[in-house]
Amino acid sequence: MQLFPSTIPTASPAGGASGIATATRHQLSNGIVVLIQRNPSNPTVRVRGEVRVGAINEPATQAGLAVFTGAALIRGTPNRTFQQISAETEERGCSVSSGGGQHSSGFSGKALVEDLPLVLEVLADIVINPTFPPDEIARLRGQFLMSLRENEQDTRSQASRAARALLYPEGHPYSRLSSGTIETVQTITRDDLVAFHQQYHPAATTIAVVGDVEPAAVIAELERTFGVWESAATPPVQELPPVPPLSGMQRRDVDVPGKVQSDVIWSVHGLARSDPDYYPAMMGNMILGRLGMGGRLGENVRENQGMAYYVYSGLEADLGAGPWAAVAGINPENVERAIQAILQEIEQFKHEGPTDEELADAKAYLTGSLVLGLETNDGIAGTLLAIERYGLGLDYIDRYPDIINGLSHEDIVTVARKYLSTENCVVVVAGPL
């Protein structure tokens, strides 16, 4: 019997304008790039901003500094204490937050549209004028240390920490987690936070505003709030040291006592987002470990062998070549069998590449699901930030189907053979030994 005969169209793109069809890009007088999309469907608004300075800008001895600084922004300004920021925004049902990450530091706000001026005012205040009050810094440090202690006994986080340390040379920012360690977070001082914040720069900042807003009014409001931000420093530079290729299989087993499940990671070096191999690698990854119930890895490890509830692969492509990894939660007794199954799937994928059906499915999914990602204000704002971050242009969504549909079996198999390896790779197990 034919599967689902009747009336489902199979190729035509979904109708209607894309969620960023009328997005506009502006530059404030101080260099901040602003992206605005009007979305009148709900009386809500989302603001998402990022400054391109993050954990890759911090020295190894101060691992965790970018994350600490990002979280500390909201802890007080000359105009408002942390408690006042919380009271003032929460009183109106707004949520504002800030945080640091590996490549950038972010801030965001979510509000009913009538409260957008308040959100922008508070966000500008915490990004431009944080005072890092010592008692608040002490509280925040305590929270970070507790969470790092919890991570010490978290199999997933331990596996990820160990894999990074094997994949990248000591001193390379990708060799560590951006959360830092108990040792480094203990030694970071308030002066370190102040100095790190001085690297924040308007010329390295992008802000996306999406919701039921009038773009001209938003720009005026952004000029009033963020436009006054001046920095004497030069914009931060982001560079990564070279990474020597992996040689041989490097295996590490990390003992996390008292656990009933182990986390397994296989990984190699992936590629930068700007690499011409990015799109075939992204699609190859989709077929290997994402599509449907976790791609080929899911089909083997979960569906056929019933060894895992979660198994998937991920490709971190940003400024540099992040990990291309497969991850699975496995009963300690089945760890070796699961590793073999993962390695075998990778070898087979390298050998044969995607089937015609897999290729067609991946193309149809990536192009068809675009509209789903552009439904909410948050989804639209995230897409706009990525477009600016990677210099893709506001016509990216229109160009995307052609990029995807232009990929061939040969493109994917070439990239799979170039990057994936079961000989020169990292394998980590974290769990009860």
Add this chain to the structure above:
Amino acid sequence: MTTNEVQTHTLPNGMLVLTKEVHTAPVATCWIWYRVGARNEPGGLTGISHWVEHMLFKGTPTVPRGALDRIIARNGGTFNGFTWIDFTAYFETLPADRIELGLQIESDRMINSLFGPEEVESERTVIISELEGYANYPETWLDEAVKAAAFTAHPYHHPVIGYKHDLLAMTRENLYSHYQTYYMPNNAVLVLVGDFQTEAMLALVERYFADLPAGPALPQFYAVEPEPQGERRVKIQRPGPAEYVQIAYLAPDCRSADFAPMAVLDAVLSGAKALTSMGGSQTNRSARIYKALVETELASGAGSSYMPSRDPYLFELAATVRDGHSANEVELALLEEIARIQRDGISAEELAKVSKQLRAQVAFGRESVTNQALSLGMWEVLDTYKRVDTLMDEIAAVRADDVQRVAQTYLTEKRRVVGHFLPTDMA
């Protein structure tokens, strides 16, 4: 949400259909809800509803295993299923011109799921792996112990995932019989929200669901948790990185007139949440628990929760104890926050704040058709979809002294379970 935009239709086989047109994005979502969850599981068969949910992804005669996820992906869609104490739900969110696919899938697997013996066996270990993943977290052990102590006669006693030995022993026949008992049009609610025309959509609904046979009468449910006669305390001692505290009070179900004041009480303690079992929440750094527990550095994180449920469930408090402090201290601090409200009530400003927060949460939830359908379907299986609207009126009608009264009535020593997680030596 204005539920006057929602249209209801009941098919002759008893299946209720809710539709709502939303034309803001070219997207539509198809949800089906079954009135079955951990609540409907007898002893020895704990976790069976969740396992059945997994089996609905494992093939029918026309859609073999693996074809379902492929066909949804091929059409640019996302899908999932989940099981909770009171219900099991499945959804497909798709580009609007593909939404018929959701109807086809749900109609097919409501009746035709195979439960192939090999698939049952392979899923058994997948689910045990899911359980073991949860068991890696100390909070899971504490949560299960607290709930087990809170319910002595009602099946809310056991976790949705089930007990490992039940999962090891359950048979294909057990699973199939559970499926045949509860997966019937007369026990289901279909919810469609998105960019479609209602009339054309209803014609498709008729085509896919009208011919499905109604099932026999559902098993009678009569469990009632008796009024607790004193505080119960549990202590978990296992390897772990910190001490944790969890306190649970037996609390009114969602149909109680006291539901809205309890939801306001929860928001006063730790910020407003979307009033569904999933969904967003408000930052809560100006709320009472954060100020009393986190700002004072007794806890690194702390909060409260109260979810709509079919039968009386729980109002809960939880915290992660900071280094240098003890579970006892944190317990006392949490209890003091309850006592303060019982003694002094809440202020008019707090009431106004959480009322606006709850309004904002509803507005955020409306941004996606998936969330709108979630909200309508969940309320329909628990009470009526109209609660999505009326709840905002109920909340607007809550007075400060209602909040104080419900705190005095329900959050009593007799009605509570106090749980501590105390780490043991790793050796």
